[in-house]
Amino acid sequence: MSFSLRSFSTMVSSSLTTVQASCAQIIDVSVGSPTRALVEAVGGIGLWLQYTVVQALQRTRLATSTGEDCDSFVADFGMSRLPGVAATGVVTLMSFTPDAQSAVILPSVIVRTVSGLSFGVVKDEAHPAWSNTIGGYVRVRGQDSIDVPVMCQRCGSMGNVDVGAISLMGTAVAGIDTVTNAAAFLNGFDAESDAQLRTRFPLWLAAQATASKSSIANAVSGVQNGLSYTFEEGCAADGTGRSGYFTAIINDGSGVPSTQLVQDIYDAIDAVRALGVGFSVRGPIVLPVSVSMTVGVSVAGQGVQEAIVDAIKKDIVNSPIGGGYSYSRLSYLAYVSAGAKVKSVSNILLNGSNNDINPIDAQSFSVDRIDINVVNE
Numbered sequence: 001m002s003f004s005l006r007s008f009s010t011m012v013s014s015s016l017t018t019v020q021a022s023c024a025q026i027i028d029v030s031v032g033s034p035t036r037a038l039v040e041a042v043g044g045i046g047l048w049l050q051y052t053v054v055q056a057l058q059r060t061r062l063a064t065s066t067g068e069d070c071d072s073f074v075a076d077f078g079m080s081r082l083p084g085v086a087a088t089g090v091v092t093l094m095s096f097t098p099d100a101q102s103a104v105i106l107p108s109v110i111v112r113t114v115s116g117l118s119f120g121v122v123k124d125e126a127h128p129a130w131s132n133t134i135g136g137y138v139r140v141r142g143q144d145s146i147d148v149p150v151m152c153q154r155c156g157s158m159g160n161v162d163v164g165a166i167s168l169m170g171t172a173v174a175g176i177d178t179v180t181n182a183a184a185f186l187n188g189f190d191a192e193s194d195a196q197l198r199t200r201f202p203l204w205l206a207a208q209a210t211a212s213k214s215s216i217a218n219a220v221s222g223v224q225n226g227l228s229y230t231f232e233e234g235c236a237a238d239g240t241g242r243s244g245y246f247t248a249i250i251n252d253g254s255g256v257p258s259t260q261l262v263q264d265i266y267d268a269i270d271a272v273r274a275l276g277v278g279f280s281v282r283g284p285i286v287l288p289v290s291v292s293m294t295v296g297v298s299v300a301g302q303g304v305q306e307a308i309v310d311a312i313k314k315d316i317v318n319s320p321i322g323g324g325y326s327y328s329r330l331s332y333l334a335y336v337s338a339g340a341k342v343k344s345v346s347n348i349l350l351n352g353s354n355n356d357i358n359p360i361d362a363q364s365f366s367v368d369r370i371d372i373n374v375v376n377e
Contacts, residue, residue, distance in 0.1 A: 005050060011043040012036075062198055070194050079204050081197055082225040087152040087159030087188025088254070091119070091166050093176045098144040103175025105148055106136040110170030111179045113161055118170055119150040126259070139175060152188060159188035184367065186317050187253035189226030196225070211274035219268040220248060223261070227252055230321040232361065237280040245278040253317050255286035255366045284321050284364035290351055291316075291370045295334050296344040296377035304338050309370045311337035316365050324359035325350070334372075343377045 006014075016029045016039055029036050058064040062073045071081055091111055095103065109121040121137070124130060129137045129146055139146040150166075152159030166181040192200070200221060207218030213231070220229045229250045236242040250257055250265055266281045273279060291312055297304060311333045319325055331345040351357065357365075 005054070006046075008043055008047050011046050012040055015039045015043060062201060066194055070197055074197065074201055074204075077201075077205070079201065082192040082222070084155030084191040085187065085189040085224050085226055085252070086155045087157075087161070087185040088122070088258070089150060089181060089183060089185040089187075090147050091150050091179050091181045092145050092147050093139070093173070094145040094178045094180075095139065095175055096177045098139075099142055101175045102141045103139040103146070103173055104131075104134055104136045105139070105146065105173060105176065108171065109173055110153075111150060111166050112168040112170045113165045114167060117158065117161070118153045119159070119166060120153055122149050122151045124149050152185070155188070156190045157188050160185050184313075186313070186367070187226070189224075189253070192225050207272070211272065211277075215272040216248070216269055219272050220250060220265055223264050223268050224252070227265075228318070228321055228364070230362070237282050242278075244276065245280075248279060248281045249284050249321055249362045250281060251284050251321055251364045255284065255364055257283045285360070285362050286364055286366050287357070288368035289316050289325065289357070289365045290368040291330060291349065292372075293330060293334060293348040294346045294373045294375060295338065295342060296346070296375050297338065298341045298343055298377065304340050305372045305374050307337050307339050308334050308372050308374075312370055313367050316367055319365055321364050322359055322361045324363075325357040325365060327354060327356045347373075 016036065019035065019039065020027055020029065027035055029039075059069045059073075062070060065073050074080065093103070093105060105121055107121050107123045110118050111121070112118050125132065127137060127149070129139070129148070131138050137146060137148050161181065162184050163182065164180050166179060169176065169179055200218075203214060203218050203221070206212075207215040216231065217229070221227060227250055229248060232247045232249065234241055234243060234245065235247050236245055237247050248265065248269060250262070252258075252261060262281050262283070269279060269281065295304070295308060312330065315329065315333055316325065327348070327350050330348050330350060334345045335342045348354065
């Protein structure tokens with residue numbers, strides 16, 4: 001229901017009308033008179049009390065709470081907001097004179113974008129170039145480049161940089177001259193928003209009865225923000241049928257979730273699964289997606305192309321696992337995200353054809369290439 005609220009002028013006007021109607025003689029209610037001053041003072045207090053009541057009502061329901069009030073509401077039930085996730089990926093470190101000397105890249109090495117966003121090299125003992133003796137990655141003499149994993153030093157989607165955005169060495173490394181990223185970073189996520197928290201809250205409540213599908217879904221979604229997942233019941237990790245078993249397929253936007261993330265999700269599911277039920281956790285089958293189109297606009301602004309590319313990229317990456325992708329969504333995204341009046345969208349190709357990408361179990365998407373040609377019409 002809507003609140004019946006009154007403005008200050010309405011409060012004063014109705015009060016003066018009541019005073020005049022209740023008195024047998026004419027009362028001076030002109031501006032500056034004692035009666036009007038008293039009524040305006042009471043109206044100011046009434047306005048403050050009305051505002052206080054509205055604030056209290058807004059904070060008593062999750063649907064109308066915001067920010068810290070959302071956090072305090074769900075905290076009473078033992079739930080908390082998911083923090084932001086730092087973007088991760090691989091950078092290529094290169095040397096102009098690879099035959100002159102080798103190079104050691106320690107986990108303390110920093111690389112940066114032109115805008116000053118920093119990424120730190122992270123330890124990965126499974127990397128073929130990692131040396132436990134030295135405690136870093138080794139580029140041997142004669143090898144002109146080496147790929148190493150990095151993580152953004154700030155959590156959130158700001159770490160989702162485009163191809164080639166990481167181009168500066170923040171830490172000088174002997175034997176390394178340049179750095180670049182051959183693939184875009186797409187797995188950085190902001191902290192859970194109020195809307196996302198409200199959406200997850202009913203799932204979290206339903207999951208308190210453990211050993212159910214809801215409890216497993218809640219266990220997965222509660223590991224970190226930005227995860228997509230699906231469950232294959234009666235199916236082993238290799239796709240063969242297996243009774244009393246299920247496989248959780250998860251994706252953090254990268255298409256190749258880290259070993260640590262897979263282990264964290266495994267531990268979360270293991271805490272709520274039914275006794276005697278077996279399961280496994282793995283990443284999806286990744287299909288690279290390329291898109292091209294021509295967009296005709298009345299006036300081509302500076303950010304039209306970038307806005308369309310960003311919208312399509314996010315839509316592809318956030319597609320549910322095994323859900324396929326609709327060809328018709330591309331023209332829709334061009335119209336709604338351009339930030340300018342779009343007159344036509346033509347020559348649309350999705351992976352080189354005019355067809356949908358059919359749903360395939362355990363299949364997720366990565367962005368290969370997006371070419372948007374913006375023309376004036």
